[in-house]
Amino acid sequence: MDKNICVLGGGSWGSALSILLAKKGVKVDLWVRDEKKAIEMNESRENIKYLPGVILPSNINITSNIKEAIKEKDILLLAVPTQAVRATLENIKDHIKKDQIIVNVAKGIEVGTLLRISQIVEELVPNAKYAILSGPSHAEEVAKDIPTAIVVASKDKKTALYVQEFFMTPKFRVYTNEDVVGVELGGAIKNVIALGAGISDGLGHGDNTKAALMNRGIIEIARLGEKMGANAMTFAGLSGIGDLIVTCTSMHSRNRRAGIKIGEGLSMEEASREVGMVVEGIKTSKSAYNLAKKLNVEMPIINEIYQVLYEGKDVKNSVINLMLRDKTHEVEM
CATH class of the missing domain: 3.40.50.720 (NAD(P)-binding Rossmann-like Domain)
Structure with a gap:
C-alpha cells in the first residue's frame, strides 16, 4: 500500500x-x-x-x-x-x-x-x-x-x-x-456525560441511575446539536449513542474513571492525577456549559456536572436536583 x-x-x-x-x-x-x-x-x-x-x-x-x-x-x-x-x-x-x-x-x-x-x-x-x-x-x-x-x-x-x-x-x-457538526458534538459532549456516569458509580448508584443519565444525556447532546445545525439522526449513530455507551460503561474510559474518583470525594484535579492522562470531559464540561448558555439550550445534566467541577457543588445535591426537576414529557426536546 x-x-x-x-x-x-x-x-x-x-x-x-x-x-x-x-x-x-x-x-x-x-x-x-x-x-x-x-x-x-x-x-x-x-x-x-x-x-x-x-x-x-x-x-x-x-x-x-x-x-x-x-x-x-x-x-x-x-x-x-x-x-x-x-x-x-x-x-x-x-x-x-x-x-x-x-x-x-x-x-x-x-x-x-x-x-x-x-x-x-x-x-x-x-x-x-x-x-x-x-x-x-x-x-x-x-x-x-x-x-x-x-x-x-x-x-x-x-x-x-x-x-x-x-x-x-x-x-x-x-x-x-x-x-x-453532529459527529464532533457527539464525540465531545459524551465525555461530559461519561464523567457524570462515573460520578454516579462513585456515589454507589446502580444501573438504573446510569441508564437514565445516559439516555437523558444523549437527549441533551441532540438538543444542542440541532440548535447548531446537526442532523438529529447522527446522535443515534456510532458517534452519538454508540460512543456514549462505551465511554459511560467501560473502565478503559478515562472520563468514567475520573468521574468515579470525583464521586468518591476527590476534586477534579486529584481525579485527573489519579487517571494520569488527559481527561477531555473536564475542560469540555466548561465549554459545553458556556455553549448551552450562549445558545439558550436547556442542558440540566451538563449544568450540574459543571457546577460540581467548577463551583464546588455537592454531587449528592446535584442528583437530587436532577430528580426533582419540573415534570415534563419524555420526548419533549
Missing part, C-alpha cells in the same frame, strides 16, 4: 491508530513532542505509558521533529488533546500543503472560543481538506485488533471516502457521514 501518514500525538489513540495503519502497510511517522520519549519509543518499540505490552511495528518512525514529520504525507492525523490543537496547527500551518488531508480524532470543544476542531482548522488552515474520525473505539482494544466500528465525517464526500478506504481493515470498519 503506497500511502503514508503523519500522526500528530503520541498518546494512546495516536499510537493505536499508528499500529493499525502500520499493520496495513502504511508508512507512519508518529510525532511526539518530547525528544527523549521519541528516542525511548524508537528503541523499545513500545509506548510504555499509554499502551504497555503492545509492540510498535518497524514501519512506524517515532520523531520529535514535527516539520520533517509532516512533509509529503497523504494525511495529517490530529491526535493531540483538544486544547493543544490550536498551538499544534499554529506551529505547522505554513508547511501544510493544499492536497494534504487533516483528519482529527480528538473529542472536545475549545475553551474560551467555544469552537469545534473543524472550526479551528478552518480558521488556521482554510484551504485544508478536513475529516473527523469518531465513534466507540478504545485505543487499548484497537491496538489489539479487537473488532471496532467508527464513522468518518467530512463535508466533502471524496475526502470521506478516501479516509474510509485509508483506515478500513477487516477488524476496523469505517462508515461515512457528512454531518461534521
Whole structure:
C-alpha cells in the first residue's frame, strides 16, 4: 500500500491508530513532542505509558521533529488533546500543503472560543481538506485488533471516502457521514456525560441511575446539536449513542474513571492525577456549559456536572436536583 501518514500525538489513540495503519502497510511517522520519549519509543518499540505490552511495528518512525514529520504525507492525523490543537496547527500551518488531508480524532470543544476542531482548522488552515474520525473505539482494544466500528465525517464526500478506504481493515470498519457538526458534538459532549456516569458509580448508584443519565444525556447532546445545525439522526449513530455507551460503561474510559474518583470525594484535579492522562470531559464540561448558555439550550445534566467541577457543588445535591426537576414529557426536546 503506497500511502503514508503523519500522526500528530503520541498518546494512546495516536499510537493505536499508528499500529493499525502500520499493520496495513502504511508508512507512519508518529510525532511526539518530547525528544527523549521519541528516542525511548524508537528503541523499545513500545509506548510504555499509554499502551504497555503492545509492540510498535518497524514501519512506524517515532520523531520529535514535527516539520520533517509532516512533509509529503497523504494525511495529517490530529491526535493531540483538544486544547493543544490550536498551538499544534499554529506551529505547522505554513508547511501544510493544499492536497494534504487533516483528519482529527480528538473529542472536545475549545475553551474560551467555544469552537469545534473543524472550526479551528478552518480558521488556521482554510484551504485544508478536513475529516473527523469518531465513534466507540478504545485505543487499548484497537491496538489489539479487537473488532471496532467508527464513522468518518467530512463535508466533502471524496475526502470521506478516501479516509474510509485509508483506515478500513477487516477488524476496523469505517462508515461515512457528512454531518461534521453532529459527529464532533457527539464525540465531545459524551465525555461530559461519561464523567457524570462515573460520578454516579462513585456515589454507589446502580444501573438504573446510569441508564437514565445516559439516555437523558444523549437527549441533551441532540438538543444542542440541532440548535447548531446537526442532523438529529447522527446522535443515534456510532458517534452519538454508540460512543456514549462505551465511554459511560467501560473502565478503559478515562472520563468514567475520573468521574468515579470525583464521586468518591476527590476534586477534579486529584481525579485527573489519579487517571494520569488527559481527561477531555473536564475542560469540555466548561465549554459545553458556556455553549448551552450562549445558545439558550436547556442542558440540566451538563449544568450540574459543571457546577460540581467548577463551583464546588455537592454531587449528592446535584442528583437530587436532577430528580426533582419540573415534570415534563419524555420526548419533549
